[in-house]
Amino acid sequence: MFKLESYITPILLSYVNRYISNLKPEDSQVSLWGGDATFHNLELNLQVIEQELQLPFSFVSGSIRELQIHVPWTKLTSEPITITINTIECILNLKGKKSTPNASAQAKTNKPKKPAGKEVEAPQGYVQLLINKIVSNIRIHCNNVILKYVEEDIVLSMNVKHLKFQSANKKWEPAYTDLSPTEVILRKIITVNDLTLCLDKRNASGKIEVYQEPMLYRCSMTMHLLKHYHSTSAKRASTTRLDIYCNNMEFSTTEQQVPMFLRLLMLLYALQQKKLKPEKQTDTQGTSASTSAADESEFQESWTDWAWSYVSAVLPAPWEEEDNSQQLESPKGHTLHLCFYVDNASVTFKVSETSGIERGTLYPQKKMRYNPMLVLKLQGLYMETVIHGMKWFSAMGGIGQAILLPVGLCSCAETEIIEEKHPINYLQIGSPTSFHMKDSLFDANAEENKGRKRKYNKSWDYHMTVFTEAILLERTPAFAFDYLYQLEVPSDTSSDILSDFGSDYEFSNFVEKSSTRVCFGPLRLRLCSGLFHRMATLRVAAAYYDYPPYYTDQLDPPLRDLRPPSEDDLNALTQFIPSRNVRITFFAPIIEIELMDHPYFQPVKGCLLKRKKVRIKNMSVVCV
Numbered sequence: 001m002f003k004l005e006s007y008i009t010p011i012l013l014s015y016v017n018r019y020i021s022n023l024k025p026e027d028s029q030v031s032l033w034g035g036d037a038t039f040h041n042l043e044l045n046l047q048v049i050e051q052e053l054q055l056p057f058s059f060v061s062g063s064i065r066e067l068q069i070h071v072p073w074t075k076l077t078s079e080p081i082t083i084t085i086n087t088i089e090c091i092l093n094l095k096g097k098k099s100t101p102n103a104s105a106q107a108k109t110n111k112p113k114k115p116a117g118k119e120v121e122a123p124q125g126y127v128q129l130l131i132n133k134i135v136s137n138i139r140i141h142c143n144n145v146i147l148k149y150v151e152e153d154i155v156l157s158m159n160v161k162h163l164k165f166q167s168a169n170k171k172w173e174p175a176y177t178d179l180s181p182t183e184v185i186l187r188k189i190i191t192v193n194d195l196t197l198c199l200d201k202r203n204a205s206g207k208i209e210v211y212q213e214p215m216l217y218r219c220s221m222t223m224h225l226l227k228h229y230h231s232t233s234a235k236r237a238s239t240t241r242l243d244i245y246c247n248n249m250e251f252s253t254t255e256q257q258v259p260m261f262l263r264l265l266m267l268l269y270a271l272q273q274k275k276l277k278p279e280k281q282t283d284t285q286g287t288s289a290s291t292s293a294a295d296e297s298e299f300q301e302s303w304t305d306w307a308w309s310y311v312s313a314v315l316p317a318p319w320e321e322e323d324n325s326q327q328l329e330s331p332k333g334h335t336l337h338l339c340f341y342v343d344n345a346s347v348t349f350k351v352s353e354t355s356g357i358e359r360g361t362l363y364p365q366k367k368m369r370y371n372p373m374l375v376l377k378l379q380g381l382y383m384e385t386v387i388h389g390m391k392w393f394s395a396m397g398g399i400g401q402a403i404l405l406p407v408g409l410c411s412c413a414e415t416e417i418i419e420e421k422h423p424i425n426y427l428q429i430g431s432p433t434s435f436h437m438k439d440s441l442f443d444a445n446a447e448e449n450k451g452r453k454r455k456y457n458k459s460w461d462y463h464m465t466v467f468t469e470a471i472l473l474e475r476t477p478a479f480a481f482d483y484l485y486q487l488e489v490p491s492d493t494s495s496d497i498l499s500d501f502g503s504d505y506e507f508s509n510f511v512e513k514s515s516t517r518v519c520f521g522p523l524r525l526r527l528c529s530g531l532f533h534r535m536a537t538l539r540v541a542a543a544y545y546d547y548p549p550y551y552t553d554q555l556d557p558p559l560r561d562l563r564p565p566s567e568d569d570l571n572a573l574t575q576f577i578p579s580r581n582v583r584i585t586f587f588a589p590i591i592e593i594e595l596m597d598h599p600y601f602q603p604v605k606g607c608l609l610k611r612k613k614v615r616i617k618n619m620s621v622v623c624v
Contacts, residue, residue, distance in 0.1 A: 004076060005033055007131055012069060012081070020064075021045040032069060039067040044090070056271055057149070060091040077130070080137040080167070080176055089146040094267070094276075129181070136186065137176050140165040151267075152547065153201050154260045155208060161194035170451065172224055172441070184229035186237075195219045199257045213252050213350070213370060215261075221246040224441040226448055241337040241448070243441040249345040254352050254370060255541035255608060263547050275551040335388050335456055341437045342381040348407070349374040349538055351608050371609070372407040373534050380436040380476055392458045393485040396467065398476025400433035411533040412601035413610035426531045429523035430478025438475065460486055460513075469519045469585055477521045485514040515581045522588040529598035537603045544605065 009032055017023055022043045044062030065087035072079040145160040168187040169175040177187070197216040200208045223244045227237040253261060270276050350370040380400025387393050404427035410416050417423055439446050447454045457463070463484055472480035488511040565573075601610060 004130075005073065007127070008071065008076070008081075008134060009033065011131075011135060012071070016067070016069075019045050019048060020067075032071060035071055035073055037069045039064075041065065042067055056095055056276060057092040058095045060093055060150070062088075062090040064088045076134050078176055080139040081134065082139045082141065084141045085143065085145075087144040087146070088142060089148075091148045091150060093150050129179075132179050136179055137167045139167070150202075151263075153203070154263060155198075155200045155202050156260075156264065157198045157200075159194075159196045159198075160192055162191070163193075164189070164191040168224075170449070172449075184231070186225075186227040186229075188225040188227075190223035190225060191220075192223070193220045195221065199253075199260055201256060201260065210256075210368060212254050212257055212352075212368075215253060215257065216249065216251055219246060219249050222442075226441060228453060236334060239335045239337070239454070241339070241441065241454075243339040243341070245341045245437070245440075245442050247343050249342055251345070251347045252350060253347070254350050255537075255544070256352065258349075258538070258541040259545040259547070262542060262545050266547075266550060270550040335386065337454075337456075338385045338387075339440055340381075340383040341440060341442070343379070345378040345381060347376040347378075348372050349534075349541075351537065351541075371409075373411070373537060373609075375405055375407050377401075377403045377405070380430075380433040380478075382436040382440075382476065386456060388456070388458055391487050391489060394463065394483065396472065396480070396482040398436065398472060398480035399430065399478045400436055400476045401430040402478045403428050406530050406534060409609075410530045410598060411537045411603055411609045412529075412598050414530070414598045416530045416598075425524075425526065426528075427523065427525050430476070430521050433475070433477060435475045460484070464515070469517060472517075473519050473521050473587070478523075479521065480519045482517045483514070485512070487512045511576050512578050513580075516583070518582075518584045520584075520586045520589070522590075523586075524590045524592070526592045526594065528594040529596045532596075533598060533601060533603075537608045540603045540605060540608060 012032065016039075020039075020042045023039060042064040044059070044064065046059040046062055049062070050059055064085055066085070068082075068084040068086070070082040070084070072081070140163075142163040142165075143161070145158075145163055147158045149156040166174050166189055167177045168189045169177055170187070172187065172189060174189060179186075195216065196214050196218055198212070198214045200212050201210075202208050221244055223242060226239075226241045228239040230238050350372045352368045352370050354368060378399050378401070381397070383395070383397035385393075385395045403425050405423045405425045406416055408417075437443055441448060443449065467482055469480070472482060490510075603609065
C-alpha cells in the first residue's frame, strides 16, 4: 500500500527549495506532514528566477516575509493544496554592461540540489493520474505583492493587495478539476485586487523628496489562462491564451511624471526592437560539461521531474537542468494569444504646485496641490495579439468611444467651464459599445467556451479580406488599428544567424512584409484657445525629458562608399522587395475652429500656468 505523502511532499519541498535560498527542507518536512508548514523571512534565489523568466531585467533583491503551505491530506482528491505568500517584495533594474560578471555562469553553478532523502520510483497507473490531478490543482494566494523598478532617478512601484491563482472548470468557475489523458486542457483564473502603480522621482541619495499621486489607484482585474497540450508528455503547450479583463481604470499623471513615463515608453520600444542586448558572458569554466550532463541524466530519471513536466502550466519543473532557452525563444508550432479588455478608462493630466511644508515627521515633506487640466475618457477598449514564433505577428485593437474635455481653469487662468454639468468637449469620437469583448474568454459564445479548439488561420490574404476597416470600426466605432507582420525563414537557417540579425533583417534574404491600418470613426474636433493652452502646458511638461538614449542607430554609409549591386542582388530584388504599407483612414471628420478669445499665455519650464488671486481682479503668475 502506497503512501501519498511520500510523493506529494518531495514535489512541494523541491519547488520551494528551488526558489528559496535560505530554506532547510529537512526542518520543514516534519511540519508539512502535519498538514501545515510556515516559513518566515525567506530570501529568493534571484539567479534561478532570472534564469527561469529570461527577462531583460535583473533582480536586485527579493524577499518573502511569510510563506504558508496547507496540504489537506485527508481531502487531497477534492480539496486543493494552498500556498499562501504574505508580503513578497522584489526590486529590479535594467540589465546592462555594468551587470555582475559571470552572472549566468554563477547561476549554473548554483543549481538547486535535490532534497536529501531516499528517491522513490515513479508511480504508475492510478497513482500517477492521481498525483497529476493533485499537483495541477495547486492554489496560490499572494497578499501584499510589491514590485519596484529602479532606473537612474525613476522609481516605478507596483503594489497588489491580493492575488489569487487557481484552477477553473469549463464555465470559468473556481473548481477542483480533472485532467483528461487524451486532451490536456488547463484553465486557470488569476484575480488581482487593488493594483496601484506609483511613479516617483528620487534624488542623488536615493530618497524620494515628493511623492506624486499614484498613476493608477486600486484597480482590479481578472485573467483567464487557457493552455492546450498535444499530449500528456508534452512539456510545452501548443496554444497559450491569456485574456485580461478590467472594468475600470483611472490613470493620473503630473508634469513631473510625464518625462519619466516617456522614458518607460522608450524603454519598451527599445526592448521591442531588440536594441538592448545584454553582453553574453562566456563560461571560462569549461570543465563542467560532462559533470552537468551526468547530473541532467540523473535528474531526468527522477519521477518528480516527470510529475512537474506534466503540469508545467502551473509551476516550472523543480530542478529541470536542461537548458531550454532556445526552445523558449523560438518554439516550434507554439501559438501565443494575448488579449486585454477594459470597459471604462480615463487619463487625467494634472499640474502640481507647492502649498506648504508638512511637519511633524522625521523628514519634512512638501505639501502638494494638484490642479487637473485635461481628462481623456475612454470606453470599450480592447487589444488582441497573436504570435506564432517569429514568422507571424498580428495585433489589433480599438476604442469604442473617446472624449477629451477640459477640467478647471485654463492655463491662462481663464474660466472656460461655466456649468460643470454641461462641459464643452474638445474631442468626441465614436459611441458606447459592448462588442469590444466579442469572442473573448469572457464571452460565452467564444469557441473555447463551447468546448472547441480555436483554429488560427495564418494566411495573409485571409486576414486582409476578413478584417477590413469597416469590420474593425464596427467593433469599436471610435478608433481601430490592425498590424500584421509575416516573415518567411528558410528551413536551413540556424538560430545563431537569427540572433545576429536581431529585429533588423535588412541585410538578409528573408521575405518579410508588414501592413499597418489605422481607422478613425466620425469625430468632432473643437479647436479653441483652451485646447491650445492646455496642450502647450502638456508639451512643455514633456520637454522636461533629459535622459540619455538607450541606443544610437548606426548611420547608413554614403552612396559613394557602397558597391554597385551584383547580379544576385538584382535577381533577389526582382523576386521580392520588402515593403511596409501604412494606411490611415478618417470617416466623416468635423473640425470646428473658434476665435482665440483667451489672453495670450505661453507656458515655459518652471511656469506652466497662471493662477488668480482671491479677491484681487488682477491676475498674477504662479510658477509651478
